[in-house]
Amino acid sequence: xxxxxxxxxxxxxxxxxxxxxxxxxxxxxxxxxxxxxxxxxxxxxxxxxxxxxxxxxxxxxxxxxxxxxxxxxxxxxxxxxxxxxxxxxxxxxxxxxxxxxxxxxxxxxxxxxxxxxxxxxxxxxxxxxxxxxxxxxxxxxxxxxxxxxxxxxxxxxxxxxxxxxxxxxxxxxxxxxxxxxxxxxxxxxxxxxxxxxxxxxxxxxxxxxxxxxxxxxxxxxxxxxxxxxxxxxxxxxxxxxxxxxxxxxxxxxxxxxxxxxxxxx
Amino acid sequence: xxxxxxxxxxxxxxxxxxxxxxxxxxxxxxxxxxxxxxxxxxxxxxxxxxxxxxxxxxxxxxxxxxxxxxxxxxxxxxxxxxxxxxxxxxxxxxxxxxxxxxxxxxxxxxxxxxxxxxxxxxxxxxxxxxxxxxxxxxxxxxxxxxxxxxxxxxxxxxxxxxxxxxxxxxxxxxxxxxxxxxxxxxxxxxxxxxxxxxxxxxxxxxxxxxxxxxxxxxxxxxxxxxxxxxxxxxxxxxxxxxxxxxxxxxxxxxxxxxxxxxxxxxxxxxxxxxxxxxxxxxxxxxxxxxxxxxxxxxxxxxxxxxxxxxxxxxxxxxxxxxxxxxxxxxxxxxxxxxxxxxxxxxxxxxxxxxxxxxxxxxxxxxxxxxxxxxxxxxxxxxxxxxxxxxxxxxxxxxxxxxxxxxxxxxxxxxxxxxxxxxxxxxxxxxxxxxxxxxxxxxxxxxx
Numbered sequence: 001x002x003x004x005x006x007x008x009x010x011x012x013x014x015x016x017x018x019x020x021x022x023x024x025x026x027x028x029x030x031x032x033x034x035x036x037x038x039x040x041x042x043x044x045x046x047x048x049x050x051x052x053x054x055x056x057x058x059x060x061x062x063x064x065x066x067x068x069x070x071x072x073x074x075x076x077x078x079x080x081x082x083x084x085x086x087x088x089x090x091x092x093x094x095x096x097x098x099x100x101x102x103x104x105x106x107x108x109x110x111x112x113x114x115x116x117x118x119x120x121x122x123x124x125x126x127x128x129x130x131x132x133x134x135x136x137x138x139x140x141x142x143x144x145x146x147x148x149x150x151x152x153x154x155x156x157x158x159x160x161x162x163x164x165x166x167x168x169x170x171x172x173x174x175x176x177x178x179x180x181x182x183x184x185x186x187x188x189x190x191x192x193x194x195x196x197x198x199x200x201x202x203x204x205x206x207x208x209x210x211x212x213x214x215x216x217x218x219x220x221x222x223x224x225x226x227x228x229x230x231x232x233x234x235x236x237x238x239x240x241x242x243x244x245x246x247x248x249x250x251x252x253x254x255x256x257x258x259x260x261x262x263x264x265x
Numbered sequence: 266x267x268x269x270x271x272x273x274x275x276x277x278x279x280x281x282x283x284x285x286x287x288x289x290x291x292x293x294x295x296x297x298x299x300x301x302x303x304x305x306x307x308x309x310x311x312x313x314x315x316x317x318x319x320x321x322x323x324x325x326x327x328x329x330x331x332x333x334x335x336x337x338x339x340x341x342x343x344x345x346x347x348x349x350x351x352x353x354x355x356x357x358x359x360x361x362x363x364x365x366x367x368x369x370x371x372x373x374x375x376x377x378x379x380x381x382x383x384x385x386x387x388x389x390x391x392x393x394x395x396x397x398x399x400x401x402x403x404x405x406x407x408x409x410x411x412x413x414x415x416x417x418x419x420x421x422x423x424x425x426x427x428x429x430x431x432x433x434x435x436x437x438x439x440x441x442x443x444x445x446x447x448x449x450x451x452x453x454x455x456x457x458x459x460x461x462x463x464x465x466x467x468x469x470x471x472x473x474x475x476x477x478x479x480x481x482x483x484x485x486x487x488x489x490x491x492x493x494x495x496x497x498x499x500x501x502x503x504x505x506x507x508x509x510x511x512x513x514x515x516x517x518x519x520x521x522x523x524x525x526x527x528x529x530x531x532x533x534x535x536x537x538x539x540x541x542x543x544x545x546x547x548x549x550x551x552x553x554x555x556x557x558x559x560x561x562x563x564x565x566x567x568x569x570x571x572x573x574x575x576x577x578x579x580x581x582x583x584x585x586x587x588x589x590x591x592x593x594x595x596x597x598x599x600x601x602x603x604x605x606x607x608x609x610x611x612x613x614x615x616x617x618x619x620x621x622x623x624x625x626x627x628x629x630x631x632x633x634x635x636x637x638x639x640x641x642x643x644x645x646x647x648x649x650x651x652x653x654x655x656x657x658x659x660x661x662x663x664x665x666x667x668x669x670x671x672x673x674x675x676x677x678x679x680x681x682x683x684x685x686x687x688x689x690x691x692x693x694x695x696x697x698x699x700x701x702x703x704x705x706x707x708x709x710x711x712x
Binding site: 064066069071094095096097098099101102103104106108109110111120121124125171174175177178 | 605614
C-alpha cells in the first residue's frame with residue numbers, strides 16, 4: 001500500500017506554516033493532548049493518524065480554535081501560524097477561522113441553496129461587493145471543490161438535497177470560498193462510500209497546490225495515498241512525525257509500527 | 266409462566282400454526298390497542314358533548330329581535346329653549362325619552378290594528394329594551410337638528426321578547442314572570458306578522474360594551490374583544506422579544522455554571538406557578554408600586570407577559586436545542602461570529618418551533634381569567650377604551666373575564682350570552698392555531 005502515488009508526491013516547499021510548541025489540552029481533568037511539538041509545512045498534505053480517542057481531532061481543532069466553543073476545554077502552549085501565536089490575547093478566533101478553514105467529519109451544508117452555502121463565507125467576510133463578484137467566487141470555489149459540473153444547473157436547489165459525497169465536496173467548496181491559507185479536514189471521508197472517497201481524495205491532492213491541508217483520518221491507506229507528511233498520535237502523545245513514506249515503510253517507534261501493521265488500534 | 270413450558274414442546278415449530286406464547290403476545294397487543302382506541306373515543310365524545318352544549322346554548326346569541334318604529338321627537342319636550350343648545354338639551358334624562366317610545370309603540374300598535382286584551386301602557390313601553398331610551402337620547406344629542414321631526418329607529422326588543430323567539434320564554438313561563446306578560450308575547454306575534462318586529466343577525470353582540478343585569482339584550486363583547494386584543498398586542502410585543510432573546514442568551518451564549526442552572530430550574534418552576542399568583546404579583550408591582558391604572562389592558566398585558574414568558578422560553582430553548590450542532594460548527598468553521606451563526610443559521614431553523622411556542626403561549630394568555638380578576642379587569646366596563654397607545658391605559662374588559670362575569674348574572678339571557686362569548690373565544694383560539702400551522706408550513710417550505 002505504501003508505494004501508491006508516492007513518486008509524484010514530493011514536497012514542494014519546506015517552509016513551516018504551522019508550528020506547535022509544547023501544546024497541552026485538557027478537557028476538565030482529562031489530559032487529552034500531552035506536550036505536542038509539530039511543524040506543519042506549507043502547501044503540503046499532512047495526515048494525523050492514530051487510534052480512536054488519541055487526540056488527533058482535538059489537536060486539529062486547536063489549530064482554528066474550535067475548541068474555544070467547549071467550555072471545559074483548556075489549551076496551553078503555543079501554536080504559531082506564520083510565526084504569529086494564534087492563542088495570543090489579541091487574536092480574534094473569528095478572524096483566525098477565516099484564515100484556517102475547516103471541513104467536518106459529517107457533511108454539514110447549511111439548509112440553504114447550493115449557491116448560498118458557498119456565498120455565505122465571502123458575504124460575511126466582505127470579500128465581494130457586487131452580485132457578479134459573488135457569482136464569480138461561487139463558480140471558482142465550486143470548481144475547486146470539483147463539484148461545479150454536477151451542480152451548475154441547479155445552484156438554487158437546496159444543498160442538503162445532494163448525495164453524501166457531493167455534500168462533502170460542497171462543504172470543501174464552501175471552506176475554500178473564503179480563501180483560507182490552511183484547510184483542516186476532520187475525517188472528511190468517514191461518511192462516504194469508496195467512489196465519493198476517491199473523488200474527495202483527488203480533490204485534496206489538487207488543493208495542495210494552494211493550501212496547507214491537514215487531514216485527520218482513520219484510514220492508514222488514505223493517509224498513505226493523500227499525504228506527504230504523517231503524524232502518528234497515541235494516547236494524547238505525538239509519537240512520530242515525518243515524511244509519509246518513512247512512517248509507513250520505516251517507522252522509528254515501535255508503537256507506530258504496531259499500529260500500521262494492525263497490532264494496536 | 267412455568268406451566269407454559271410443558272405445553273410448548275420444541276418439535277412443533279411449524280410456522281403455519283401459532284404457538285401459545287405468540288397467541289398471548291398478540292392478544293396482549295390487541296388489548297392494548299383497544300384500550301387506546303377507547304381512550305381516544307372517550308376524549309372525542311367529551312369534546313362533542315362540550316361543543317354541542319356550548320353551541321346549543323350560545324349560537325342563539327348571534328340572533329336578536331329588533332323593533333323598527335317611527336318616533337316623534339317633539340321640541341316641547343326635548344329642547345325647551347328652542348335654540349338646540351346642547352347644555353339645555355342634555356338636561357333631559359332618559360326618563361324624559363321613555364314616554365316618547367311608549368307613544369311610538371302605541372302608535373304602531375294602533376296603525377296595524379292590533380288589539381290585545383289586558384295590555385297595559387307599561388307593558389307596551391316595556392316591549393322594547395330599557396336601553397332604547399338611552400339609544401334615542403344619544404342619537405338626539407348627536408344630531409340636534411332632528412328635534413321636531415319624526416324619525417324611524419330600530420330598537421332592540423326586550424330580552425324576554427327576544428328569548429320568546431329562542432324558546433327560552435313561553436306563554437306558560439310568562440305567567441309566572443313579572444318581567445314579561447303573556448299579553449306582551451301576543452303583541453310580539455302580532456308585530457312579527459306586521460313586520461314591525463324582525464329577527465336578524467346580532468351585530469351589537471360584537472360592537473357593544475357590557476350592559477347591566479336588567480338589559481341582557483344590549484350586552485355585547487365589543488369592549489372585551491378590544492381589551493383582549495390590546496392585551497395580546499402587549500403580550501406579543503413584550504413576551505416574544507424578551508423570551509426569544511433570553512432563550513438565545515441562555516442556550517447559546519451563557520456559560521454553563523451553577524448560576525445558569527439555577528435560572529433554568531426557576532424558569533421551569535415559573536411555568537408551573539398558578540396564574541392567580543401572577544395576578545397578585547401584578548397587583549403589587551404594576552398597580553400598587555408602579556401606579557398604573559386598574560382594569561387597564563397594559564397591566565393585564567404585563568401580567569400575562571410574565572405568565573407567558575416561561576412557556577415561550579421553554580419552547581424556544583427546546584427548538585434551539587433541536588438545531589443540530591453541526592450547523593453551528595459549519596458556520597463557526599468558515600469564520601462566522603457566534604452571533605452570525607445564531608442569527609443567520611440557528612434562529613431560522615428554530616423559527617417554526619419558536620412560533621408554535623409563542624402562539625401556544627398567546628392562546629394560553631388569551632384564555633386566562635384568574636390573574637385579570639385581581640388587577641380589576643372584572644369591573645363593569647361599558648365604555649370602549651380609546652385608540653392605542655392611550656387606549657392601553659383605559660379601563661377595558663377581556664373575553665374570558667366577560668364570560669366569568671356573565672355567568673354570575675341572574676337573568677337566563679346571560680347564560681346564552683356567556684355561551685356565545687365562549688364560542689367567540691374558541692373561534693379566536695382556533696384562528697390563532699390555524700395561523701400557527703400555516704406559518705410553520707410556510708417556514709418549512711421556504712427552503
